[in-house]
Amino acid sequence: MSVKKRAIWVFGDYRNYFQNRVTLQLLSRARELAVKIDAEVCAVVFGYWTDEWVDDALSHNPTFSGVVGEYIAHGADKVYLTDHPRLAAYSTETYALLMERLARREMPEIILVGATTFGREFASRVAKRLGTGLSADCIGLDINGEGLLVQMAPSFGGNLVAEIVTPERRPQMATVRPGTFAEIPHDYIRKSEVVQVPLPEDLPEDRVRLIRSERCPQRGLKIEDAKVVVCGGRGMGSKKKFAKLFELAELLNGEVGATRPVVYADWADHDALVGQAGKHIKPQILFSFGISGAIQHTAACNDAKFIIAVNKNPNAAMMKKADVAIVADASQFCTALIQELKRCIR
Numbered sequence: 001m002s003v004k005k006r007a008i009w010v011f012g013d014y015r016n017y018f019q020n021r022v023t024l025q026l027l028s029r030a031r032e033l034a035v036k037i038d039a040e041v042c043a044v045v046f047g048y049w050t051d052e053w054v055d056d057a058l059s060h061n062p063t064f065s066g067v068v069g070e071y072i073a074h075g076a077d078k079v080y081l082t083d084h085p086r087l088a089a090y091s092t093e094t095y096a097l098l099m100e101r102l103a104r105r106e107m108p109e110i111i112l113v114g115a116t117t118f119g120r121e122f123a124s125r126v127a128k129r130l131g132t133g134l135s136a137d138c139i140g141l142d143i144n145g146e147g148l149l150v151q152m153a154p155s156f157g158g159n160l161v162a163e164i165v166t167p168e169r170r171p172q173m174a175t176v177r178p179g180t181f182a183e184i185p186h187d188y189i190r191k192s193e194v195v196q197v198p199l200p201e202d203l204p205e206d207r208v209r210l211i212r213s214e215r216c217p218q219r220g221l222k223i224e225d226a227k228v229v230v231c232g233g234r235g236m237g238s239k240k241k242f243a244k245l246f247e248l249a250e251l252l253n254g255e256v257g258a259t260r261p262v263v264y265a266d267w268a269d270h271d272a273l274v275g276q277a278g279k280h281i282k283p284q285i286l287f288s289f290g291i292s293g294a295i296q297h298t299a300a301c302n303d304a305k306f307i308i309a310v311n312k313n314p315n316a317a318m319m320k321k322a323d324v325a326i327v328a329d330a331s332q333f334c335t336a337l338i339q340e341l342k343r344c345i346r
């Protein structure tokens with residue numbers, strides 16, 4: 001009797017183009033983990049026309065194009081695919097139910113999901129349905145001496161990183177922050193098995209109906225990938241003054257980040273939130289305007305290579321952390337810097 005190979009599953013979160021690299025990043029890490037427990041890496045894709053979703057120019061896999069081809073090219077040994085018109089729009093209930101049924105049938109060791117807005121909602125429901133644990137928002141994954149998945153998750157307001165294992169329940173589940181791992185280069189020659197999973201006939205009706213959806217316009221680079229990030233905090237003073245940071249970021253070919261009070265005040269979108277509850281950034285240069293430097297924010301900036309902070313308080317934690325600390329009014333300094341840069345460009 002052949003023994004079934006252990007499996008690490010990565011959920012294919014491709015719906016939001018701006019977030020979709022996280023699946024590729026997880027496939028890459030899953031490959032490294034798979035070596036340690038002798039497992040295969042599988043992507044799980046639910047949707048409609050999933051083999052045509054990505055622009056053709058991105059997909060040269062001779063067998064499968066679209067996201068399926070992308071996941072194969074980026075490391076999936078196998079893809080479980082349910083492609084059906086009913087799955088064209090994401091439905092938490094339906095997607096979680098499909099994942100539960102598939103997982104009960106195939107019994108993967110590990111399920112990894114990107115900690116996107118979508119992934120966070122989805123994974124917690126799947127874990128509940130499967131009666132297993134879930135470590136949310138992990139910033140590291142490893143395999144310990146007992147072959148268990150070590151799920152590294154920030155805790156106590158980001159002051160500690162907890163190493164969590166799931167010794168008894170299966171699968172072991174984690175959501176992982178985008179930008180935590182690097183994706184492996186694509187290999188469009190790679191072949192892999194695609195398992196078509198039919199939509200169950202007894203699927204209950206969705207209780208939620210999607211009426212309309214609209215894609216957010218893309219401003220530029222994703223903040224997680226930007227080489228320059230111009231981050232602003234409450235010390236910028238107002239929404240109007242904060243808007244200057246967008247002009248500065250454009251001049252520097254960078255992206256704008258924000259602290260939580262700024263996002264709550266609607267000076268910036270939630271997408272710009274940097275910190276424990278937002279994005280992890282790793283720019284070459286980080287500008288920090290009017291930011292106190294609370295741990296929940298700075299924990300996500302530790303990989304910045306060079307930090308320039310502007311604050312009227314020289315003792316602010318962010319000023320201590322900075323390579324260059326400028327004591328000034330944040331908004332006025334930003335205006336002066338914009339003028340100076342424009343003068344240099346002219």
Ligand SMILES: Cc1cc2nc3c(=O)[nH]c(=O)nc-3n(C[C@H](O)[C@H](O)[C@H](O)COP(=O)(O)OP(=O)(O)OC[C@H]3O[C@@H](n4cnc5c(N)ncnc54)[C@H](O)[C@@H]3O)c2cc1C
Nearest residue numbers: 233234235259260275276277290291292296297312329330
């Ligand atoms: C569970 C939890 C999760 C959290 N997650 C996040 C997160 O993901 N990201 C995040 O950012 N926060 C997060 N927070 C909130 C965090 O603790 C801080 O409250 C927040 O980062 C502070 O934002 P800030 O620096 O903009 O504001 P403040 O702390 O109010 O600091 C404003 C700074 O601006 C300076 N300043 C004021 N006026 C001027 C001026 N005219 N010119 C120059 N400087 C000036 C002040 O000296 C001060 O240093 C979280 C908190 C909790 C409890």
